[in-house]
Amino acid sequence: MSDNSAAVSHDHDHATPYSLASSRTVSVDQDASLLSWGSGSAPSLPSIDNDSQAETRSISESIRSSTMSLDSSVYHFIQENGRTYHRYKEGRYFLPNDTAEQERLDLQHQLFTTAIGNRLHIAPIPEDPGRVLDIATGTGIWAIDFAAQHPGSQVIGTDLSPIQPQFLPENCKFEIDDAEDEWTYTDPFDFIHGRALMSCFNDPSAVVRQGFENLVPGGIMEFQDALFPMNYIGEPPTESALYRWNEMMIEGVTKLGRSWSNVQHYRRFFEESGFENIVEKRFYWPTSPWAKGKYFKTVAAYFQEDMLAGLEAMSLRVLGVLDMTPDQVREFVDEVKKDFRDTNVHAYLTV
Numbered sequence: 158m159s160d161n162s163a164a165v166s167h168d169h170d171h172a173t174p175y176s177l178a179s180s181r182t183v184s185v186d187q188d189a190s191l192l193s194w195g196s197g198s199a200p201s202l203p204s205i206d207n208d209s210q211a212e213t214r215s216i217s218e219s220i221r222s223s224t225m226s227l228d229s230s231v232y233h234f235i236q237e238n239g240r241t242y243h244r245y246k247e248g249r250y251f252l253p254n255d256t257a258e259q260e261r262l263d264l265q266h267q268l269f270t271t272a273i274g275n276r277l278h279i280a281p282i283p284e285d286p287g288r289v290l291d292i293a294t295g296t297g298i299w300a301i302d303f304a305a306q307h308p309g310s311q312v313i314g315t316d317l318s319p320i321q322p323q324f325l326p327e328n329c330k331f332e333i334d335d336a337e338d339e340w341t342y343t344d345p346f347d348f349i350h351g352r353a354l355m356s357c358f359n360d361p362s363a364v365v366r367q368g369f370e371n372l373v374p375g376g377i378m379e380f381q382d383a384l385f386p387m388n389y390i391g392e393p394p395t396e397s398a399l400y401r402w403n404e405m406m407i408e409g410v411t412k413l414g415r416s417w418s419n420v421q422h423y424r425r426f427f428e429e430s431g432f433e434n435i436v437e438k439r440f441y442w443p444t445s446p447w448a449k450g451k452y453f454k455t456v457a458a459y460f461q462e463d464m465l466a467g468l469e470a471m472s473l474r475v476l477g478v479l480d481m482t483p484d485q486v487r488e489f490v491d492e493v494k495k496d497f498r499d500t501n502v503h504a505y506l507t508v
Contacts, residue, residue, distance in 0.1 A: 203441055203448030205390060205503055261466040262295040266302075268459035269352060269381060272440045272508065277303055278350060279438060280379045285309030286347035290371075292336040292364070293357050297321035297329075299350065304329035310347075336364050345373045352381040356410070356471070361419050362426040369430040378432070383508050385417040387444070390503035398489065399444070399496035399504055402472070409475035440508045447500040460506065461497055468493060 273279055277299060285307045291300040294314030304312040304326040314321065315334040325331075336351075337358055349368045358364055368378045386403035394400050410417050427435050443457040444464070469490050476486045496502045 203443050203453045203505060205447055206449040259296050261463060263298050265463045266298045268463055271459060272456050278379055280377045282348050282377055288344060288346045290346045290349045292351045293354055297331055300329055340367045340371050342371055345371050347373055347376050349378040355382050355385060355417050355420060365426040366430040369432060380423060382420045383506050384420050387504045387506050394502055397496050397502060398492035399502060402493045405479060406475050409478050412478045442506045442508055444497050444504040445500050447503050464497055465494055
């Protein structure tokens, strides 16, 4: 999924992506039409719910109580604005790596798995693919869950930050590495997974290309990522803080030499790298429980909590290059958070 889920299969010289269920995921009864594309038509966008908020409150309270974090080893990090950031290749990744961020990443894990049907992947992988790579693994929660569910697989997770737990399944390990460096693995992989990569790379096409080169014939690569900026049901609320935040974040990351719009090009990156049988699936994450149905309300509750927890950190780094002081950024972020909570703002993120 690229949040735009991209699945690819390596047929001799080509590759395909997909996922399974997480033991930490809250189960949600889902309308098959939301997750099935049948003849290829896209699922419908969420529709506005004008009914009671009782179901919304119940879902939100359940999600807050189920949030958990993983303990990590203590390392030396860079401190900035009261947060810590990775020291290895300092500045490559804009978000912090402290305990608060680790808890957010584990919550985001539940968001992704819930959104795609309580699974870890979408691609039709073998029961126990031999070698599995999870790039930009973060806390390592996806790799750990995958290793636990596939004891016959050997799972490697890589990241710039050494924030993964010490006690792991025997078939799981982590390495500090930059996926944009030259890959030096001696053995190819059967399945390569990457998730929430939008803000990670200067050149995602090079990462896709190296993924293709490091897959076995028939191997699969799956990316799950967000199409930024957000969209809206109806006319975009151009005067809202949320709308302005989306526009300003694009301006800021451009000044930093990055693009958060690369996800729209993932299919081309996969095609140019040699992948075949490429599959894209799209999911929709409402910013608040304005959308009808338990599925969308649950996804919205996770997404809202995820963004409320991460907005300040990602904005401090990016909006700082637009000559905003930390205090100005925090004041602006408070307004953006109000829009995330406002069920009259019908915004959503495409994944």
